[in-house]
Amino acid sequence: MAFQDPLTDCTDEDLLVRFRGGQGDAFSVLVRRYERELYGYLRRYVGDSELAEDVFQNTFLQLYTKCEQYEAGRPVRPWLYTIATHQAIDAMRRHGRHQALSLDQNQQEANDGEIRSLIELLETRGPGPIDQVASEEQRQRVRASVDALPEFLRQVVILAYYQGLKYREIAEILSVPVGTVKSRLHAALVKLQEAWAEAPSMRGS
């Protein structure tokens, strides 16, 4: 009969409480649980496997250091992503990979009243020629188009679409209101559609 560690059945929150109570094994379970998911997020975010590994380790080091501040019951996953995102931003700055903030970021932040018009914009354009490209080329083009977004838009696309986080979790991670998350996401999708529609190799396909 295979040996099952009972800690693997604990929630993230329970693991942190147990670790704070002196059960060192609990933190290891948390690291293993998020190994694939968090590395995948960081690899996508920073764009480099070695840097992603550094940031992954630093994230858990920070979590370990701040563990005493943890309030029992507070969701761990958004907190972990918050730390990871800050670590990723710092790492990219140190390595000169940080995109300069768009000067017109404030202007690009649509308010709630413009969300409807953004949706209509998405709908009128319809699916683009990128759909017709072979899958590896399509994957690369999609990745390139997401990477080309201003960072404040790229963050929400990655967190919402690829990491499957809720609006309010993303709002907590990025320290912005939920409305801002929505409008950034909508603006990001409009930009992506523009990029996909203009892909030169797609013309004439």
Added chain:
Amino acid sequence: MDEHLVGYVLNSLDTETIRDMEEYLRAHPEAQQRVTHLRRILAPLESDRADPPPPAGLATRTIARLAAQQCQDMPAVPRIVALRRDAPPPRWWQRSDFFVAASILFFVVMLIPPTLTRMRNEEQKILCQNNLFQMGQGLLRYSDLDSYARNPDHVRGAYPHMVNYKAPYNTAGMFVPTLIDAGALSRDAISVRCPSVGPKEAPQRTLDDLMAIPASRFEQEAPKIVPSYAYSLGHRNARGQIVGPRRDDSVRPLVADLPPLKGEAPVVNGGNSVNHGGNGQNVLFTDGHLRYVTTRAHLGDDIYTNDRHEQAAGCHPGDNVLGHSGARSQPMSPVQE
């Protein structure tokens, strides 16, 4: 509700809002069409869904780094400040002064030695943990090897296991010379003697030296290879085969302070390691983390004997056994307390 359409398609709404949206969509078919349209627009993102796998051993390296941080975070042993010698000469004392001085002296004499002892024990415990940490680093590096010339059966992820050596050289303590031979550990990086037991002792002999010892003499030498620590004897799988420890096993003890022994056998139902005064033992786990534990039970399992109270391979995967340097995976006679 329109502002929620994208969030609904991305499943980014909270549960209550999703419920409201579904009710809205049931009542508004044109909104359902817009959802279908939005899904088609977002479809290209799916082609980049797959995440690259993490590098092998990422979690283990992270845990090892946290263990190193834990060692650094241990409070420094405070130093006793020397008493000032330029204190003014005492004035003429009365009887009550002598009584007070005698009481103070009594308490100081009673308290200082145990305090000093505690501080010294703490320092030795931390030095022992550092020793185990270095061993752990060596073990991780060994497990990262794709091959090892001495053991054709070595696979990435496996830790040293003595069943790979011919008898009588298949003893637990051979793990240290194996690590050094494989280039995973520097001879000067560790001490095979716990700091609580004696001064630092680097591994004295190479794997070749040990293999050259005549079989008849090896039994006497084997316990001296790693005199202060115990290493995994592996466990039996469902087919009854003895398998060694692996990095990606569920977390299990890998190396620890030596158990109490009577002769060459562990004391059954005995107490903690004698290395730290019988108060506990440092344990290095397969995932690289270190802990000082005050009981020899890990999740209800005695880490120094198997379920049959033998110093031999565990009877099943949940049965962890750490044996002294001269121990082997096959049974030894237990000694009853």
